[in-house]
Amino acid sequence: MSNRVEDLVEKLTLELLADTGIELVDVEYVKERDWYLRVFLDKAGGIEIEDCQWLSEQLEEKLDQLDPIKDSYYLEVSSPGLDRALKKEKDFLRHVGDMVEINTYAPIDGKRVIVGKLTGLVENSIQLEVDGLALAIPRDKAAQVRLHLDFK
Template sequence: MAKQLEEAVEAIVEDIVRDSAMEVVDVEYVKERDWYLRVYLDKEGGIEIDDCQRVSEELEKILDEKDLLNEAYILEVSSPGLDRTLKKARDFEREQGKMVEVTFYAPVDGEKIWVGTLTGYDREKNAIVLDGEREIFLEKTAQVRLHIDF
């Protein structure tokens, strides 16, 4: 059910931001202590608080009208952050040439985390390439995110 709701909300937000420079990066509906509906947006130069507020207000109004959520929830609209998680094909295609951190479910070559430059993405194989040589099938990964050196 969460996946269907996330997809429905993503379609609504895509309509809201259609005529702007913003893009929908991700939508999550997760149970922590409470239910959270999180919408992550981005645009060239970064998202501003006014962008988040506008989308939040419009989305809240539409969600109330459509009555899509049965339980109480907390709506959060924000930027995905500098170390954003990469999930979709467009993420892997857009972020090529950048450093990523790949976390595996189980160790691969003795390591659970690999860091390298994202140099390729194969839609058919659903695999990424690190450093021009290491092919990683995404079903073996727990998470792929942009890597930030501190």
Template sequence: MKREAVEEFVASIVEGIVEGTDMELVDVEYVRERDWYLRVYLDKPGGVDLDDCQIVSEKLSEVLDAKDPIKENYLLEVSSPGLDRVLKKDKDFVRYNGSDVDVQLFKPIDGKKQFTGALAGFSDTTITITVGEEPIELERSAIAQIRLHFEF
């Protein structure tokens, strides 16, 4: 099963597991680093805790063991997306509109590949952030990653 198919399959399982709870599925990643990792990111108001992650991990493991859709050996990780979570979906852009974000581009624009500003809007093809008083519209296809900005 290809990476995207694994992610979609696992997402559908997790959606069923968290249905009726206050948890939501944020993202699923199936990536090869040194080993294969299947990462599931969950959130809920106030944040997920270790018990939430354990419950979802155990239920997901049962289904994956029974259906065995992934032929490679992999490590399953179920966790919170963290304070500096990656924003990928339209619902993320709606929820965090007005929040400060860090934007990483694939290629520089005017010599810059990184921007920090307030998320000001989005469309199917663009993301708008406000840096200082100036709105900057960036093509989604040019964006490598958008994360919530977090200062220590």
């Protein structure tokens, strides 16, 4: 159910964002206590509240017309945040050289959280530099990959 909703909302959002300079980062439709439809946006220089409000109004109008979601839900349109998750190939390519934090499904070299500099994405393997050493982690072993924030 959620993939169908996410795919439809992604398609509608991409149509609305055409020629705006705003990038669709991700769409998620998740059940927490209630259902949430979350749309994450970005653009050069950072996303602004007006961008989120504009898309929220446009998307809400389209979704009301089509009525594809039978559950009641909350629509949230926002920036992915400073510690954004990297999911798509373009996310990895854009953030080469940045520090990332990878949470793995099972320990790798005794660790389930690995922090390093992203050096690339090769054949579905996340390439990192950790303490001066090259490390490759298969994407299917990574539960989550996020930009790493260091508050030193």
